[in-house]
Amino acid sequence: MRRTVSRPLGTLRGSPQLRLRVGFLVIAMVVSVFGARLVQLQAVDPNAYAAMAAAEGTVTLDLPARRGDILDRNGKPLAGSIEGAMVVADPSVTRDYAQELARFLAHRLDVDYFVTLKALRQKDRKFAYIARRVPASQAEAVVAAAEKAGYKGLDTRHDPIRDYPAGDVAANLVGFVGTDEALAGFESNFDDLLAGKDGSERYAVGVGNRIPLGDATIEPPADGHDLQTTIDLDLQWYTQRVLRQTVEDARADSGFAVVMDTKTGEVLALADHPTFDARNPQAAKPKDRVTRAMTDVYEPGSVSKVLTLSALIDAGKATAHTRVTVPRTLPSGDRVIHDWFDHGTLRLTLAGVLAQSSNIGTVLAARNFDSGQLRDYLVKFGLGQKTNVGVAGETQGILPDRSIWTSMTQDRVAFGQSLSVNALQMAAAVNTIANGGVRVSPSLLRGTAVTDDGLVVGSDTTTTQRVVSRNAARQMARMMERVVDPEAGVAPRAQIPGYRVAGKTGTAQRVGPLCGCYNGTFTVSFAGFAPADKPRFTVYVVVQNPRNGGGGGSVAGPAFAKIMSYTLRRYGVPPTGTAPSKLPTTWRPGQVASR
Amino acid sequence: MSSPAFQIRSGRIRAVAPGMQSALRARLTVVPRLRTRTSPLPFVTLVSFVLLAGVIGLLMFNTSMQQAAFTTTTLEQQAKTLSAREQTLRMELDVLRDPQHVALQAQRMGMVIPASPAFLRLTDGKVLGTPAPATREDGVRLLPRPPAKPAVLDPAPNIVKVRAKNGAASAGNGGEGGKNKHQSDGDR
Numbered sequence: 001m002r003r004t005v006s007r008p009l010g011t012l013r014g015s016p017q018l019r020l021r022v023g024f025l026v027i028a029m030v031v032s033v034f035g036a037r038l039v040q041l042q043a044v045d046p047n048a049y050a051a052m053a054a055a056e057g058t059v060t061l062d063l064p065a066r067r068g069d070i071l072d073r074n075g076k077p078l079a080g081s082i083e084g085a086m087v088v089a090d091p092s093v094t095r096d097y098a099q100e101l102a103r104f105l106a107h108r109l110d111v112d113y114f115v116t117l118k119a120l121r122q123k124d125r126k127f128a129y130i131a132r133r134v135p136a137s138q139a140e141a142v143v144a145a146a147e148k149a150g151y152k153g154l155d156t157r158h159d160p161i162r163d164y165p166a167g168d169v170a171a172n173l174v175g176f177v178g179t180d181e182a183l184a185g186f187e188s189n190f191d192d193l194l195a196g197k198d199g200s201e202r203y204a205v206g207v208g209n210r211i212p213l214g215d216a217t218i219e220p221p222a223d224g225h226d227l228q229t230t231i232d233l234d235l236q237w238y239t240q241r242v243l244r245q246t247v248e249d250a251r252a253d254s255g256f257a258v259v260m261d262t263k264t265g266e267v268l269a270l271a272d273h274p275t276f277d278a279r280n281p282q283a284a285k286p287k288d289r290v291t292r293a294m295t296d297v298y299e300p301g302s303v304s305k306v307l308t309l310s311a312l313i314d315a316g317k318a319t320a321h322t323r324v325t326v327p328r329t330l331p332s333g334d335r336v337i338h339d340w341f342d343h344g345t346l347r348l349t350l351a352g353v354l355a356q357s358s359n360i361g362t363v364l365a366a367r368n369f370d371s372g373q374l375r376d377y378l379v380k381f382g383l384g385q386k387t388n389v390g391v392a393g394e395t396q397g398i399l400p401d402r403s404i405w406t407s408m409t410q411d412r413v414a415f416g417q418s419l420s421v422n423a424l425q426m427a428a429a430v431n432t433i434a435n436g437g438v439r440v441s442p443s444l445l446r447g448t449a450v451t452d453d454g455l456v457v458g459s460d461t462t463t464t465q466r467v468v469s470r471n472a473a474r475q476m477a478r479m480m481e482r483v484v485d486p487e488a489g490v491a492p493r494a495q496i497p498g499y500r501v502a503g504k505t506g507t508a509q510r511v512g513p514l515c516g517c518y519n520g521t522f523t524v525s526f527a528g529f530a531p532a533d534k535p536r537f538t539v540y541v542v543v544q545n546p547r548n549g550g551g552g553g554s555v556a557g558p559a560f561a562k563i564m565s566y567t568l569r570r571y572g573v574p575p576t577g578t579a580p581s582k583l584p585t586t587w588r589p590g591q592v593a594s595r
Numbered sequence: 596m597s598s599p600a601f602q603i604r605s606g607r608i609r610a611v612a613p614g615m616q617s618a619l620r621a622r623l624t625v626v627p628r629l630r631t632r633t634s635p636l637p638f639v640t641l642v643s644f645v646l647l648a649g650v651i652g653l654l655m656f657n658t659s660m661q662q663a664a665f666t667t668t669t670l671e672q673q674a675k676t677l678s679a680r681e682q683t684l685r686m687e688l689d690v691l692r693d694p695q696h697v698a699l700q701a702q703r704m705g706m707v708i709p710a711s712p713a714f715l716r717l718t719d720g721k722v723l724g725t726p727a728p729a730t731r732e733d734g735v736r737l738l739p740r741p742p743a744k745p746a747v748l749d750p751a752p753n754i755v756k757v758r759a760k761n762g763a764a765s766a767g768n769g770g771e772g773g774k775n776k777h778q779s780d781g782d783r
Contacts, residue, residue: 076692077689080689082682082685082686083678083679083681083682136675136679136682137680137683140675140676140679163686165689165692165693166693167695169693169694233694234694237694237695237698238694238708238735241698241735241736241737242735244736244739245735245736248736248739248740496711497711497724497725497727498711498712498723498725499724561710562710562735565709565711566708566712568712569709569712572714574714574716574723574724575723575724
């Protein structure tokens with residue numbers, strides 16, 4: 001070591017202080033580079049980097065929530081979700097043999113070749129929908145077969161299918177769903193409630209495979225709630241069949257029928273015809289896919305006399321025995337009121353006026369009302385207001401406003417013209433008489449449910465209101481019994497052998513859609529309840545524009561009898577066995593009025 | 596590493612002989628550390644064992660996890676298949692339970708929905724209501740009417756009145772379509 005050594009090296013070796021400083025300086029430089037990078041990553045647009053990192057190594061999948069069922073009152077499904085699957089592909093894998101695979105899939109699944117080809121060929125994508133709402137077993141089979149044939153990159157995921165096992169039964173109420181959205185009926189009106197909330201799944205992937213212990217988060221889907229209706233599936237089916245036969249045989253435009261539980265106001269059946277098959281809604285005209293019973297307005301005609309005359313009795317202006325002398329015609333303002341049948345001067349009791357459905361007799365009796373009194377009663381019966389049972393697009397009907405309520409208006413309203421209703425409104429109004437004068441608000445859903453518009457509906461929100469006295473309602477029920485009497489009344493075909501049936505026919509002139517005037521066609525209807533002395537059910541049948549010349553008694557009456565007798569048998573309601581009403585319908589001068 | 600220790604030891608031996616002073620000096624020498632030569636083998640074995648156990652354990656854990664993953668997948672697949680099967684069966688059941696299906700079957704067997712309900716009270720054997728046999732007329736048409744054919748495809752029946760040889764006119768079963776009687780037992 002005697003040779004001269006270069007000095008700097010020697011100095012360096014000899015001074016650890018300096019070495020340390022230099023070392024620290026180097027470390028500080030490196031650390032500050034890291035720091036700068038950290039600032040760049042965290043301070044300058046950190047989200048973009050986070051997203052890039054996430055996209056690099058993780059996969060996010062939607063987990064569809066199970067859609068709630070729509071059930072009948074006994075829990076039978078009107079609409080249900082069944083296990084289905086979507087077939088998905090990884091285009092980064094399938095790109096190479098997209099053509100062959102697309103042909104394979106087009107053969108096996110109900111998919112379009114070109115759409116599939118495009119999906120399978122997407123660039124820089126790891127996920128593509130191929131087919132949705134395929135029955136689970138079929139989807140599994142197709143993917144397995146594809147794998148066997150050497151095509152990789154296909155997979156299946158949970159994707160429920162909407163099924164309507166009852167087909168056209170209650171289809172107008174239930175509605176239907178399209179591929180991605182609910183389109184009609186309860187399905188669309190309660191979509192938020194039924195749909196639930198989709199979840200999602202994220203997991204880490206490496207080289208296309210899921211990393212077993214990698215980062216994975218699952219946000220489980222919140223399944224939708226079931227919606228239980230008050231509809232009785234079997235009764236609804238029978239009602240629809242009877243209604244279809246009635247409408248077809250009368251060569252009518254359309255018809256609807258309502259079956260209501262008298263005490264609870266629950267609607268057991270709400271039938272429409274024409275209707276559609278919920279499994280294939282595209283086959284039907286759009287106007288046949290709505291609930292006509294709730295969206296159509298029509299003039300109720302003589303069924304409304306039940307409301308007029310019971311209000312009259314309640315107001316103390318008449319009784320069932322009140323004597324009315326009915327002339328041939330009756331002038332009302334600038335018009336003349338006729339009866340449906342030609343007659344001379346008749347001597348009818350109020351019961352006879354109802355049994356014979358005399359317009360003139362009703363108007364004469366109703367002229368005893370104080371001004372506006374009838375309108376107040378009709379409002380209490382629920383006319384002119386929505387029933388709010390959860391059907392979208394319900395009409396509130398037309399009750400002439402107080403400002404245009406003249407004596408002429410009242411004359412016409414008394415026998416059910418110049419006012420419009422929807423079928424459920426009218427059924428609920430007649431049910432008021434069945435329920436001893438207390439109106440029960442109708443309901444179509446059990447419990448409570450909230451529509452997408454925020455309206456709370458359901459049987460828990462039922463309200464009751466006394467409209468007429470118990471005595472008035474009982475008298476009216478006995479008067480209505482005379483309507484189906486073979487001798488005294490006009491609708492003997494609405495009678496059910498062995499039972500006491502109370503009812504009322506209606507034949508109203510229809511307002512045409514073109515001219516806004518009565519166009520010579522008719523709305524025929526029958527409303528009634530049974531057993532008359534202890535009512536359990538109210539049934540209301542309406543047929544629009546029958547072309548066989550029939551009226552309320554001959555067209556709607558037999559349909560009423562069929563539906564009512566089926567309902568009574570189904571719910572095990574035996575006849576009460578009491579003597580039927582024998583209220584006198586006519587009177588003779590000099591005869592002493594008897595009770 | 597052991598060579599300096601030898602030197603010290605040999606130094607001590609030398610120091611005893613010259614005399615007291617050297618002996619005293621020798622007494623001040625550093626006492627040699629008592630070094631027991633331990634074999635590194637146990638430690639190495641332990642470390643190797645721990646390492647090996649760890650690797651094998653990890654491998655086994657990994658394998659069992661993979662196995663569990665496979666089992667999970669298989670069972671999930673099985674559950675999925677079974678649930679799909681259940682759904683299919685339920686769908687079939689719903690079709691069989693559909694009131695329309697049941698009614699069509701019953702009608703084929705000659706059954707009719709009765710028009711007048713009657714009840715038999717079991718306590719006293721009393722019949723409530725008016726029992727009446729159900730007839731064909733009480734039945735409800737279960738299927739919609741087929742659409743009316745256009746006149747070209749549905750010509751009016753050709754009615755030929757044949758006069759009997761003996762001179763008595765036999766009534767032809769004439770066109771009922773012409774006599775479309777209008778009922779009017781309704782009301783206005």
